[in-house]
Amino acid sequence: MMTAASPATTTHPPFSAFLSEHRAAVLGFLRSMVGPVDADDCFQETFMAALRAYETLDGKNPRAWVLTIARNKAVDHHRAARRRAVSKGDELPEVPVSDPPAPDGEVWQRVEGLPQRQREAVALRFGADLAYREIGAAMETTAEAARRNVYEGLKKLRNQMKEER
Amino acid sequence: MTPKDRIEELLRPLQDTDEAAAELARRFSERAAREGDAEVAWATVDSPVGRTSIASTSAGIVAVGLPNRDLDDFVRELSEAISPRVVEAPARLDVARRELSEYFEGERQGFDLELDWRLVPGGFYRKVLDETARLPFGAVVTYGEIARKAGNARAHRAAGTALGANPLPIVVPCHRIVRAGGDPGNYGGGPKLKRWLLELEGALST
Numbered sequence: 467m468m469t470a471a472s473p474a475t476t477t478h479p480p481f482s483a484f485l486s487e488h489r490a491a492v493l494g495f496l497r498s499m500v501g502p503v504d505a506d507d508c509f510q511e512t513f514m515a516a517l518r519a520y521e522t523l524d525g526k527n528p529r530a531w532v533l534t535i536a537r538n539k540a541v542d543h544h545r546a547a548r549r550r551a552v553s554k555g556d557e558l559p560e561v562p563v564s565d566p567p568a569p570d571g572e573v574w575q576r577v578e579g580l581p582q583r584q585r586e587a588v589a590l591r592f593g594a595d596l597a598y599r600e601i602g603a604a605m606e607t608t609a610e611a612a613r614r615n616v617y618e619g620l621k622k623l624r625n626q627m628k629e630e631r
Numbered sequence: 632m633t634p635k636d637r638i639e640e641l642l643r644p645l646q647d648t649d650e651a652a653a654e655l656a657r658r659f660s661e662r663a664a665r666e667g668d669a670e671v672a673w674a675t676v677d678s679p680v681g682r683t684s685i686a687s688t689s690a691g692i693v694a695v696g697l698p699n700r701d702l703d704d705f706v707r708e709l710s711e712a713i714s715p716r717v718v719e720a721p722a723r724l725d726v727a728r729r730e731l732s733e734y735f736e737g738e739r740q741g742f743d744l745e746l747d748w749r750l751v752p753g754g755f756y757r758k759v760l761d762e763t764a765r766l767p768f769g770a771v772v773t774y775g776e777i778a779r780k781a782g783n784a785r786a787h788r789a790a791g792t793a794l795g796a797n798p799l800p801i802v803v804p805c806h807r808i809v810r811a812g813g814d815p816g817n818y819g820g821g822p823k824l825k826r827w828l829l830e831l832e833g834a835l836s837t
Contacts, residue, residue: 477711478710478715479707479710479715480706480707480709480710480715480717481669481710481715481716481717481718482660482673482706482717482718482719483703483706485656485659485660485718486656489652489653489655489656490648490649490652492652493648493651493652493655494648494652497648506655509652509655509659510655510658510659510662513656513659513663514659514662514663514668517663517668517669517716517718518668520715520716521715521716572641573638573641573642574642577642588642592639592642620638620639623638624638627638
């Protein structure tokens with residue numbers, strides 16, 4: 467019925483389908499990384515960047531691709547928050563990098579205290595609910611390294627919580 | 632519960648992620664359509680004859696999908712024919728959706744919408760659809776007549792083909808072209824819908 471004026475150059479699914487398929491994983495991941503309030507802004511930035519670069523997606527692993535963008539947005543967010551904290555100097559020595567926790571977010575606040583790779587891996591595993599193979603793809607590493615980062619992260623969290631008991 | 636179970640339990644994704652993500656996606660899509668980062672916006676309109684879909688570009692309405700058209704196919708074809716940067720943005724299509732609803736309710740006789748003709752091949756096809764767009768509410772003409780208006784009276788078959796490939800049904804009212812004998816004839820949306828539209832317009836004496 468529809469005839470293209472010029473031949474289509476890609477076989478990408480419509481962006482609306484891509485968005486429906488990955489929006490929950492991206493939001494879950496971002497909430498784990500930057501907290502529920504700032505996650506909304508990072509979500510908008512992530513999908514805007516994905517839309518603008520959509521034609522460069524090679525189609526092999528769209529979820530890993532969009533989560534890599536989300537990871538970068540979360541890192542930018544942390545950097546900006548830290549810069550704000552530093553520029554305010556001595557008056558506010560302990561400015562939290564993320565929002566106040568959601569009611570069930572206490573453990574997620576601890577996740578934010580983990581080293582970068584472990585934090586990302588835990589957020590991808592539990593926030594975005596990904597398999598290790600997908601986590602590895604999103605972090606540009608192997609499934610095995612992803613598993614190790616999750617394992618180390620959980621061990622640290624478990625020890626912290628044990629000490630406090 | 633062992634410490635391991637407990638921590639994995641606590642690390643469940645925060646509540647209502649799916650719903651919140653759907654709402655954020657809606658907000659994102661409208662903004663992308665409004666600001667031009669998305670090249671195509673689509674939405675659906677409920678009508679007495681079923682769900683109709685509609686799509687626009689920055690130039691205007693580019694496609695209408697009748698109720699017998701699968702929505703996924705409609706969106707995929709837009710994506711392939713124009714650009715994959717396609718979003719669902721009902722607010723962006725507010726005016727067109729309202730005009731279509733009014734038409735289906737019998738409260739509107741013509742459309743006041745910019746059209747993007749890019750999915751229509753040029754030449755005779757375009758001439759046929761241009762002439763069709765001029766037909767007023769309630770009027771009917773035969774395939775032969777529309778071919779003559781488009782500049783080639785003998786090309787009634789080609790006119791039929793052009794009308795069959797109309798990407799903008801309803802708005803470019805190809806249902807107003809009927810067979811010479813009085814039978815409504817074929818329609819992309821199905822012969823039943825053609826009859827319904829002609830009855831809506833009072834153009835069919837039954």
